Amino acid sequence: MALKNADLIYDEFGWDKRKAAPGHQEIEIGLVKLYIVTGEKKYLDQAKFFLDVRGPDGEEYSQSHMKVVDQREAVGHAVRAAYMYTGIADAAALTNDQEYINAINHIWEDVVHGKMYVTGGIGASGGNEGFGEPYHLPNMSAYCETCASIANVFWNHRMFLHHGESKYYDVLERTLYNALLSGVSLSGDRFFYPNVLESAGQHQRQAWFGCACCPSNISRFIPSVPGYVYARTPDEIYVNIYLDNSASIEKGDNKVELVQKTNYPWDGDIEITVNPVIEERFAIKLRIPGWARDVAIPGNLYSFIDEEDEDIQLSVNGKNIKVSDTDGYAAIKRKWKKGNIIKLVLPMPVRKLITDERVEADRNKFSVKRGPLMYCAEWADNPGEEVLSLVFDPEAEMKTEFIEDKLNGAIVIKTVASPAKKTLKNEVMLGDRQEAVLIPYHLWNRMLWGW
Amino acid sequence: MFSCNKQEKVYDYDISPVNIDKVKITGGMWAELVTRNREKRAAGCGIEKC
DSSP: OHHHHHHHHHHHBSTTSBOOOOSSOOHHHHHHHHHHHHOOHHHHHHHHHHHHTOOSSSOGGGTOSSOGGGOOSOOSBHHHHHHHHHHHHHHHHHHOOHHHHHHHHHHHHHHHHHSBOTTSOBOOBTTTTBOOSTTOOOSTTOOOOHHHHHHHHHHHHHHHHHHOOHHHHHHHHHIIIIIIGGGBOTTSSOBOSSOOSOOSSOOOOBSOOSSOHHHHHHHHHGGGGGGGSEEEETTEEEEOSOOSEEEEEEETTEEEEEEEEEOTTSOOEEEEEEEESSOEEEEEEEEOOGGGGTOSSSSSSEEESSOOOOOOEEEETTEEOOOOEETTEEEEEEEEOTTEEEEEEOOOOEEEEEEOTTOGGGTTOOEEEETTEEEEEOGGGSTTSOGGGEEEOTTSOOEEEEESSSTTSEEEEEEEEEEEEEOTTSOEEEOOOEEEEEEEGGGOSOSTTOO | OOOGGGOSOSOOSSSEEOOGGGEEEOSSHHHHHHHHHHHHHHTTOOOTTO
16 A cells, blocks of 8 residues: 555656655655665655755745755744654765755754754744744744654654764653653643643543544554664664663664663662673663753753752673763773673752743742652642642752652652742732642643543 | 464564564653553553543
């Protein structure tokens, strides 16, 4: 069926046929995959045609306002954009076209320096379901479409495969655990289309939508998570995502089993047992997340306002190793034998972040994170006061507590906050401090529709 | 016939992702999320109105 449809498109569209680009990019990714699977170069050519035919006389909304190789800023519909950047990366990998790579390098910088939420969400505006001007990142009207988060993961995955730098996985992980995972309820059958960062109660996950891309997209995406955990070159294995798993990785004539034990993202203790079939010298590159290296998130939009004083710990077979990272990875190169054990400890204190002051919606505010997870306050855990009226003190102690019987088991943060009220003279008065609870952002909005 | 999940090479970058069928999630929050979504998909997704 895939071949039949692809062949029809090939017969209809081309430089000497109908010179038109798809209005909603995504087919480019599929055509590249079809080329790799079948070896039929016409599918790669078709993907390139759909990229190269865009611009310069189209519109920003669908990224056809200029040739793709000339684009330097993220504009227009965010899902279409990020799918297109993914397709450009795939085509560049096969054609070694440096102009393609230059374009998506510039666009990535544009996003992380001015157009990305602290949750990793992209696409601030509901009107065009897309990117706004730099630093236009409203919270209550944030769009952050679930599909855009999925597309952002696709794109950053490809950027890593091109460049081998962990900063792309830092964006991927922030998006995955926050803006993306917020898109589905714990029960797995309620969905957000936009993923706002602030609500007065008007936002609820829904069972379905008239335009129902997000439910099926996230249901498709989540089972694909195992495919993002590891990567390899002939003499390196990358460990990019920490989660409990066992993997069998083929390396030439050798096969390496990795068994990862961890409770991540609830804590940062990771144990990896390495079992190569044949003893062999190669490098295992452990991603040291930016948040553990004092980088709030790639780009200069967000920065920490507190200090991290715990060190990352790394050992092999009980022998400590100095952690020095290159491109965000701690590389351990040695002759690996069956039963070798790597232990990595990523300290996970509660950290506070502020946003570049050019983001008007975030002025005089701070956000709270722990490990890869952003946290939020919700009425269900903070009864008695309007959550939006609570004033938090960045100097107040923030304690963590594992709640086993709620949220499917999660770490919550307990601190204090003061309810603010306005007097008749329009003065703001702070009430007595009270306990306040913060929960992982992706778990918010669970009460009305259940778990 | 081919199966994308069994295809060793899905992309063509200098760095290759380790394919989804080579990694088995064994516990933690993702185990439940992945299992639940797979079950829903196997059962015709299970989402209302789908």
